[in-house]
Amino acid sequence: MIRELAYLRVASPRHEDWVAYATEVLGCQLAPRGTDGSVRLRVDDAAHRITIAPGEEDAFEGAGWGFANETELAAYVERLRGAGLTVTEGTPEECADRAVAGMWWVTDPWGNRHEFVWGQHRHPGTFWPGRRISGFVSDDFGLGHIVLIAPSMAEADAFYGDLLGFTLSDRVNEEFMKVRFYHCNGRHHSLGVAEVPGTVGFNHLMLEVRDLDDVGTGYDLAREKGHPIVRALGRHTNDLMTSFYMSTPSSFQIEYGCGGLVVDDRTWVASTNDRPSLWGHELTDWGRHNPPGILNKFEAAAR
Numbered sequence: 372m373i374r375e376l377a378y379l380r381v382a383s384p385r386h387e388d389w390v391a392y393a394t395e396v397l398g399c400q401l402a403p404r405g406t407d408g409s410v411r412l413r414v415d416d417a418a419h420r421i422t423i424a425p426g427e428e429d430a431f432e433g434a435g436w437g438f439a440n441e442t443e444l445a446a447y448v449e450r451l452r453g454a455g456l457t458v459t460e461g462t463p464e465e466c467a468d469r470a471v472a473g474m475w476w477v478t479d480p481w482g483n484r485h486e487f488v489w490g491q492h493r494h495p496g497t498f499w500p501g502r503r504i505s506g507f508v509s510d511d512f513g514l515g516h517i518v519l520i521a522p523s524m525a526e527a528d529a530f531y532g533d534l535l536g537f538t539l540s541d542r543v544n545e546e547f548m549k550v551r552f553y554h555c556n557g558r559h560h561s562l563g564v565a566e567v568p569g570t571v572g573f574n575h576l577m578l579e580v581r582d583l584d585d586v587g588t589g590y591d592l593a594r595e596k597g598h599p600i601v602r603a604l605g606r607h608t609n610d611l612m613t614s615f616y617m618s619t620p621s622s623f624q625i626e627y628g629c630g631g632l633v634v635d636d637r638t639w640v641a642s643t644n645d646r647p648s649l650w651g652h653e654l655t656d657w658g659r660h661n662p663p664g665i666l667n668k669f670e671a672a673a674r
């Protein structure tokens with residue numbers, strides 16, 4: 372089964388802007404660039420976990436999902452093929468680019484690419500944050516979480532839950548916002564899916580830091596350096612994360628928080644929350660007047 376969100380890949384015309392943004396605001400470390408000039412970012416001892424490739428428009432290029440080893444990944448690929456999914460093996464060049472030992476990939480019903488990997492390269496003891504923070508909560512918990520936008524929750528749940536095997540953590544069921552959250556390790560969710568009819572998209576990446584002061588100083592720096600705040604500081608009902616949301620140079624948002632809940636599958640029971648936050652997370656004026664992420668009409672997606 373999937374063990375973690377190993378990495379995220381996006382493309383953007385403003386990929387160069389990530390060098391300053393990621394180090395000075397987020398506290399990531401720069402890794403050596405990709406052969407195509409991609410900016411690559413570290414949050415722990417993994418070689419790199421975030422790739423921003425040069426591109427003509429902002430695009431979600433794919434999520435990498437990590438497996439414990441070659442055997443588990445091979446069994447998973449067989450299971451997906453048995454269920455009728457087309458699973459393609461990554462080329463040696465793709466594996467080298469992602470710094471993994473092996474990779475297979477699929478697309479979801481709306482054209483989003485998901486890569487399944489094992490043997491991600493690590494360089495123990497080499498992570499050094501880009502600004503003075505106490506560090507990221509990552510390693511065995513993976514990079515963080517991503518929230519995708521899909522036109523149909525029923526179809527999304529069939530794909531991500533039944534087929535890919537993510538375990539439901541809980542749901543938020545508001546009149547105007549329906550979201551399902553899934554876990555694959557102790558992190559409350561590594562994947563969220565929000566339903567927006569007719570739309571496929573990538574809403575945000577969550578990065579968890581170790582200390583509330585890291586969140587607060589990140590908030591100050593985002594404002595100081597002109598990265599729009601999308602949602603003010605708040606605390607989520609489900610994963611208890613204290614966080615804020617900012618816009619990145621590439622349309623999608625980063626949720627920057629601390630104190631996320633750790634779940635234990637032996638005791639965890641999925642619930643339904645009628646609101647996403649205990650307090651705060653108020654949408655700013657900027658948030659109200661700009662699209663919530665990288666969005667595409669479903670008709671334009673691959674299928």
Ligand SMILES: [Fe+2]
Pocket residue numbers: 516518575577626
């Ligand atoms: Fe989030």
